[in-house]
Amino acid sequence: MSHVGFSVAAILCGLGLGGCAAAGSSLDPMSTPATLMPATKSGVALESLPPPIQKLDVAVYSFPDLTGQNKPNENFAEYSRALTQGGAQLLTDVLTKAGNGNWFNVVERTDLQSLLQERQIIQNTRSAVYGAKAGGIPPLRFAGVLLDGGIIGYDSNETTGGIGANYLGIGGNTQYRKDIVTVSLRAVSVSTGRVLASVSTTKTIYSVQLQGSAFRFVGVDQLLQIEGGITRNAPTTLGVQEGIQLAVYSLIFEGVRNGLWQFRDAAAGAAFMRYLDEHQRAMTYKLDANGRPIGPAVAVPIASAAQPAVEAASQPIVVKDKPKSS
Numbered sequence: 001m002s003h004v005g006f007s008v009a010a011i012l013c014g015l016g017l018g019g020c021a022a023a024g025s026s027l028d029p030m031s032t033p034a035t036l037m038p039a040t041k042s043g044v045a046l047e048s049l050p051p052p053i054q055k056l057d058v059a060v061y062s063f064p065d066l067t068g069q070n071k072p073n074e075n076f077a078e079y080s081r082a083l084t085q086g087g088a089q090l091l092t093d094v095l096t097k098a099g100n101g102n103w104f105n106v107v108e109r110t111d112l113q114s115l116l117q118e119r120q121i122i123q124n125t126r127s128a129v130y131g132a133k134a135g136g137i138p139p140l141r142f143a144g145v146l147l148d149g150g151i152i153g154y155d156s157n158e159t160t161g162g163i164g165a166n167y168l169g170i171g172g173n174t175q176y177r178k179d180i181v182t183v184s185l186r187a188v189s190v191s192t193g194r195v196l197a198s199v200s201t202t203k204t205i206y207s208v209q210l211q212g213s214a215f216r217f218v219g220v221d222q223l224l225q226i227e228g229g230i231t232r233n234a235p236t237t238l239g240v241q242e243g244i245q246l247a248v249y250s251l252i253f254e255g256v257r258n259g260l261w262q263f264r265d266a267a268a269g270a271a272f273m274r275y276l277d278e279h280q281r282a283m284t285y286k287l288d289a290n291g292r293p294i295g296p297a298v299a300v301p302i303a304s305a306a307q308p309a310v311e312a313a314s315q316p317i318v319v320k321d322k323p324k325s326s
Contacts, residue, residue, distance in 0.1 A: 043097070043241075047100055050265050051263070052263055055102065059143035064151070084240055090241050164211075174208065174210045176206060178207075181243055187255065
């Protein structure tokens with residue numbers, strides 16, 4: 001057997017032996033342990049918010065995928081959804097971590113039927129054991145603000161491109177794709193039904209593919225060709241989560257700006273508001289006579305990009321409604 005044939009046989013034998021281990025078991029060399037969802041930049045900024053004067057009682061009934069899009073596939077029809085169907089669970093997780101857990105009291109409404117059924121079981125059991133002396137269970141906590149919205153947009157293949165080169169049988173190429181996810185979130189007053197604040201955010205999701213190949217003649221009428229590649233797809237679920245985190249972050253500041261709720265430490269809150277306003281102005285561009293952008297309207301100093309320090313926890317109080325204008 002030639003040297004090349006022996007090498008190929010050795011590689012195939014190694015792959016066969018590696019496949020004997022059960023996939024996902026501790027003996028699988030490709031298995032990795034489960035981890036918590038990684039932190040995002042928007043998530044870190046949200047958790048560093050100073051606490052409010054009033055801890056808000058909020059409810060989330062649903063946060064659906066309103067796009068209705070399936071996974072993109074150029075070869076055959078896909079029936080799996082392109083985006084996560086667990087938007088309400090992601091929103092609940094984000095709310096419980098806002099300001100290190102000091103901003104929201106989230107009441108369970110996503111699976112309310114199971115909660116009510118379990119409470120009924122507890123009440124029936126108490127009545128069966130204690131009879132007329134059985135006391136009632138505490139009432140459910142109600143919310144003053146309803147958070148509603150959903151994933152309203154998914155623009156796949158918004159931008160695509162690539163580049164490659166080949167010289168004397170050796171070459172490589174790379175391709176990329178950009179998708180955009182849009183999330184909408186609004187706060188609704190339960191007592192009046194009025195929309196207190198509403199925001200929309202977008203998150204860009206990149207996918208990159210890198211490939212390489214080489215071939216050479218190893219003998220008469222014998223051609224050896226080697227190919228390799230790797231594809232990196234940013235998780236869409238993580239992108240949706242970061243879009244929700246930014247939406248909650250922006251909703252908090254919209255409420256502060258509209259007088260719906262306030263930071264417990266006025267100085268820390270004012271510092272955060274200045275930080276946000278400066279960077280929003282930095283994203284506004286001056287336009288020339290023809291309507292073309294020529295530069296930022298306001299230059300933001302680099303020193304102001306540092307975020308203020310995090311303050312202590314707050315005391316839970318109910319939310320107040322925005323005062324009516326005269």
